[in-house]
Amino acid sequence: MALVKIDNVSFTYPNETSPVLKNIHVTIQQGEFIVLIGQSGCGKSTLLRHFKRELQPHGEMAGQIFYKGCDLQQLNAEVAAADIGYVFQNPDNQIVTDKVWHELAFGLESLGLDSVTIRRRVAEMANFFGIQKWFHQKTTALSGGQKQLLNLASIMVMQPKLLLLDEPTSQLDPIAALEFIQTLHRLNKELGITIILIEHRLEEVLPLADRVLIMDSGEILFDGLPRDILMTLPKEHAMITALPAATKIFHRLNGVGSIPLTIREGQRWLHNQQVTPADMSPTISYNDTAIAVEAKDVAFRYEKNGQDIVYHFNLQVKEQEFLTIIGGNGTGKSTVLAILAGLQKPYRGKVTLFNKALKSYSNKQLYQQFLTLLPQDPKTLFVQKTVRQELEDMARLHKVTEANMQKTIQLFHLTHLLNRHPYDLSGGEQQKLALAKLLLIEPKILLLDEPTKGLDAHAKEELAEILKDLQAKGMTIIMVTHDIEFSAQYSSRCALFFDGSIVSEDEPRAFYSGNNFYTTAAHRISRELLSNAITCEDVVTLCQKTFV
Amino acid sequence: MSKNIRLMISIIVIVVLMPLTLYAGITLFADRKYYFISIVIIILACVPFFLSFERRKPQPREILVIAVMAAISVAGRALFVITPGFKPVAAITAITGFSLGAEAGFLTGALSALVSNMFFGQGPWTPFQMFMWGMIGFIAGLLGKTGLMHKKIPLILFGIFAGVFFSFGMDIWGTISMYGVFSWQAYTLALTSAVPFMMVYAVSNVIFLLLLEKPIREKLERIKNKYGILQ
Amino acid sequence: MKAFETFHPIVLFAFFVAAVGLSMFFMHPVYLAITIFSAISLNIALRRQLFFKDWKLYVPLFFLMAIINPLISHNGQLVLLYINGNALTVEAIMYGLAIATMIVAVMLWFSCYNVVMTSDKFIYLFGKVSPALSLTLSISLRLVPRFRHQLTQIIQAQKVIGMDYTAGSLWHRIKCIVRILSILITWALENAIDTADSMKARGYGVKKRTAFSLFIFERRDGIALTIIMLLFVTNLAASFLGTTTFYFYPTFGTIKWDIGSLLFYSSYFLLLSIPLAIEIREAFKWRSLKSTM
Known part of the structure; x- marks a missing residue:
């Protein structure tokens, strides 16, 4: 039965x-x-x-x-x-x-x-x-x-x-x-x-x-x-993007035979295809743009006699970069964002914003013109009863014009949600609403704290598109995340945060092909054959070249 | 029907039984044990509320709303560390009472006091605080039935009343019963020393009632409608 | 871990009810001396550093309490002087000191209570009387730290959008505070629905709940509880016989030193020194254990 x-x-x-x-x-x-x-x-x-x-x-x-x-x-x-x-x-x-x-x-x-x-x-x-x-x-x-x-x-x-x-x-x-x-x-x-x-x-x-x-x-x-x-x-079908990397690669390359699900099966399958070793060219970097944010020897702890959460912390972010900082849980990544956002004050070292000390900005200047921080929990921003009121609330606080508000609503595809209660939205929609609310003031720098947490593949893609769009318009983006796949696929530079500071950083292809364990599924599948393919897309592109 | 009976019993206990015990207590122990007697009576006075809650076999969602409102009162105090007496507890309790009735109001108030003292330290004031905040919630619950309690003037009046009432229980009755001296001089001294607190309570109550009444009512309504809880 | 607090909650609670209740009731100088002495000793044993910090609070409180009484009470026969036609009497001063001693003693007992009767013990005992309310209390206790955490998150998030409650005009600050509270309340209520569902999903309300606890009533708990009860009854008897009574007005009564009274005094002292005796006994036991190891 x-x-x-x-x-x-x-x-x-x-x-x-x-x-x-x-x-x-x-x-x-x-x-x-x-x-x-x-x-x-x-x-x-x-x-x-x-x-x-x-x-x-x-x-x-x-x-x-x-x-x-x-x-x-x-x-x-x-x-x-x-x-x-x-x-x-x-x-x-x-x-x-x-x-x-x-x-x-x-x-x-x-x-x-x-x-x-x-x-x-x-x-x-x-x-x-x-x-x-x-x-x-x-x-x-x-x-x-x-x-x-x-x-x-x-x-x-x-x-x-x-x-x-x-x-x-x-x-x-x-x-x-x-x-x-x-x-x-x-x-x-x-x-x-x-x-x-x-x-x-x-x-x-x-x-x-x-x-x-x-x-x-x-x-x-x-x-x-x-x-x-x-x-x-x-x-x-939309669910294809959510499948394991091995399956996706198999699917995109029109594989035949038993479908691979795990990394090991993916490796085995790829080895049986005639793939000649090849490289991807590195991701575009932003070496020529001006420095947007810089941290020099920053140290921070919550209590006078506590442990340093952040120390020897050095970081340089150029304008229009999309930097992802990855690292283990509870190591202080969120604290780094709070320091960069001026919410926590380091006891040593210096943070500068466009070559001016962060301290010298008034809160008003800082948060109305320069930067904004998307908190880990978007609900900490919701005060109103409907999506529309949420946006109007922010517009009123910062004297945003109606036209700008409409533009944001379009950009974030919120039109069909305007009359819903923020708590009745899905996790992805809440994230979008929070971001839309913050971006009404058009800051130059956007800090994000684990924005992909709890999102499904589709919502992640949608978020990535929005971020790419903002970056193209000149925004500098710094994001803290656990999500290696997202970081590899969309950022222009990656950094590994460990024990209070940044231990390595590079453009995504060099960064993830340099890591052995802390790397994407696609790279683990293809490492033996393709030196720096880090996304399914990369693997498919290189394979298709050799197949032809 | 049974709900009305419960209400009647509660009222009888508060209006009749309590002063009676107080009187008996004072005449029996003529030796100025007013403070002790007050505490005993106040603990007794809470009992019918607790019992009726118990008998009713409350639903999880009712339990949760009371626990949440009490915890908010306590956690919210973190915002007011600099200003003593300037607390949203009475206002949040009263608003819960307006929306959810006398019993929920009482329990929210009493529980707020108990939980708050679990974090900041219990003392002989715990029963007083439980009872005074509980009563504010209870009275608010009764007034909520009138349907007037989202208008400005009733809210202001209630805020002032709650401030004076609380100060009366905590500061004035507290000091006088402790010393056991009932003279005009004692009343005047207690009153003058309590007046600043009374004002702070009243002002903070009025402010928080005016600013929080609508949002909290709407939030409770939403929960009621969306998930079908509480009556 | 201290020895006294390992006893069953019912023993601990019974002790503090007896100690606080009797301390509030007895205004006899000998009884006051005993209670303040025992309370101070137990404070030193249980919360050494904290206790020495507390003195800054207790000493001024003591004197403030002591001063108030002669200001409002002019009874008594031993007049020191007249202020504005009101008598300042020795009796009123002494009664003020007695009240102050009593209050400080009660506060000291409570500070021990706060150390020993942790929330889970109280919830357990309360659960025996009122299970549903005790559960509500337990939930509330769990929520407070959670709300505090969320509150700091909300405060930060709101600061970034210009709603900083620590800066700006008073009206702005109040508006920010109300906004922050409002966000917290929505969040809390919506999440509470999940918690309620989780209770229902685990069978809440299906049957009459039992109360599980990790507390076990051992033989030593039985012994301790019996001793506390016996001594408590002895002291009640003393109260009915008048041994504990002492008059301040119209003028001082006398302190009796006959055998009967001395026995009653000792029973009070024995009762109040139970926790300290347990602590001392434990300390010796460990010392001898260590020396034999």
Whole structure:
């Protein structure tokens, strides 16, 4: 018997005319690892919530859902709560209590279990997840990755049969994300837990999946093995860009045979093609333009007796450059941006802006004419009830003309969103709105703090286009990010931040082909044959040359 | 229906039972233990609110809204470290009361005091603070029913009232009951020393009520409409 | 970790209720001396540095409290002098000092309470009385640091768009503060929906909740609790028998030194020195453990 059977389910939100889900049929077998993908707004989250009775959205539903042959609506409340677990996107939001041990026990307390049972189950899970070390800590003291593992563990104590996860790694850094995904893999392999996962990181997730579901405007477009995606999907479908690098290269070069998913498979496949070694020319550099921002021997710490977060920090950014600073989590990259933006004052060293000390600018001058900073959380900028009011609010503060505002709305494709509440937008749309709001004042320098966090492939592309456009118009862009692929593909210079300072910097092709581990998937696939191809695009271009 | 009964019980406790116990307490221990008695009574006075919340089996979203509003009151104090007494706590509590009713108002106020003292240190003032802020939320909840509480003048009047009321409980009743001296001189001294605080409370209440009432009401409305919570 | 705080929360709470409650109730000079002495000793044991910092606060507070009473109270027979026709009496001064001692002692007990009764212990005890509210409290406690963090993010972001609450006219600052609070509230309420969903998803409200805790009631907790209860009852008895009563007005009563009174005084001292005794015993135990190692 199937674990879950979704039988002809359609769903429409209140006050909406068109349904989000249209006649969905899916059967889930016990022990499957299923990845559910699709562009934002395709209805994948809505579908996932239908598997969990307590979270089914309000609206009009047709069709039936069966869990182990029993109608989900009729299922016993305790079984429904315990058997089906749900992990949300934001690790912070789902933590309820203030202590790790209490959080682990929360679900079991709700089911009314006695202390002895709870103690045992909590101990078991703490061991499985390696939580012993932070068992007594406050939940606020944990890192993002730890928080998400805690969320998973506090569901696992309830001994679920089915785990549902809605983009659980989107707020995590790459290392924590990988650890989380590996834990999921372990749960599936070692305990046989059935998993349905919505995820953007297909590079890591697709090779683990037994089955992939692709949704498109409320329908299931594809339901099958990961390796069969290319055969079914229309050649130009938007989801292609989200696929792993190996698959994309294979696809673009019209490969035949078994479709590669992992780096290793990609390498193997590429070796079997007759590729002659070749180089790409370096990315355009901006050596001739004037210096926009310069930091000399900057040192900074938060407290007098604290540790230096930034020290021996030197950086030169030329006008019209697009610099990405990459580096590990919590190393102080965001602090660097705050220093460059004049929000934090270094205790030693000097920051200059257009050859004038940053200190000598008044805040008004600085933030109205010269620079702006896109914060990591765009929501810290939203005050109003609609997108239009958000922009008008900023326009009023800085006396921006109506014409300029209209221009920005066009540039950022916000016209169809003007009457929406900022919190009802998708992550990508929120990012665009925040950026649009900040750019109304037309600064010369744009600082961005992890703008690609939580964005899907499509939203990233859209952001990149906007940034490219701004750069072409003369803006200098400095971006801090974990996103190696984005950095390689779009920036004009890359820098590695480690232990308080910049340890290496170069134009992207030289930078990423010089790194062995900290480099793009495309480079890892092609390194043996092509010396400096760092994006799928590069690999495809060079290969096509040799094929001809 | 049961909700009205609960309200009645709460009112009876506050209006009848509490002064009665106070009177009994004073006559029983004629030895100036007013401060001690006040604390005991105030703790007792909070009990019916807590019990009715418990009996009702509150929904997660109700619990969350109360916890959030209380935490905001406390976290918001970080913005006002320089100006003592200039706090948004009473205003945020009152606005919660206007929108969500007397019980939610009381709990938000009482919880704000409790949580705040968990960060800044508990003391004998904790029960007083819990009760005074709780009552501000409670009264706000009752007034919210009139539908007048988003107009300017009622808000200003309520802000002043809440400031005076709070100061009365914390500063005046606090000092007088501690010394146990009931003379005009004592009242005058307590009053004059409390007046500056009273003014700061009243002014900050009025400012925050006027500026925050609309945004918070709209945000709570949005949550209510979008996710269908709270009644 | 200190020894006293490892006892079961119910023991700790019972002790502080007894200590604070009785300290507020007894105005007898001997009792005041005992409570202030015990409170100071425990402060030194539990929070050495912090306590020495606190003195700057407590000493002026003590004198301020002591001065107020003779200003508002003119009872008493031992008149020192008349100010504006009002008597300044020795009784009023002494009563002022007594009140001040009592208040400082209570504050000192509370500062120990704040060290020993951490939030999780309080939540646990409160949960026994009111589970839903205790959960609300726990959630709120978790949210405060989170909101503070978000607040600093919002403050920075707003500074960049010219809404700096630390600069400009008063009106501008207030506007900025309201704006910052407003952003925080929207953010908090929208995120809270997820938290509520996460509670529901984990079966909240399905059955009557049990309260799990890491606290275990050991034999030594039972012993300590019994001792606290017995001594507390003894002191209540002393209060009913009048041993703890002392009059300041119309003039001072007498302090009794008979055997019965001395026994009652000692029971008060024993009660209040329980935590200190536990700390000292533990210190000796560790010393002997170390020497045998």
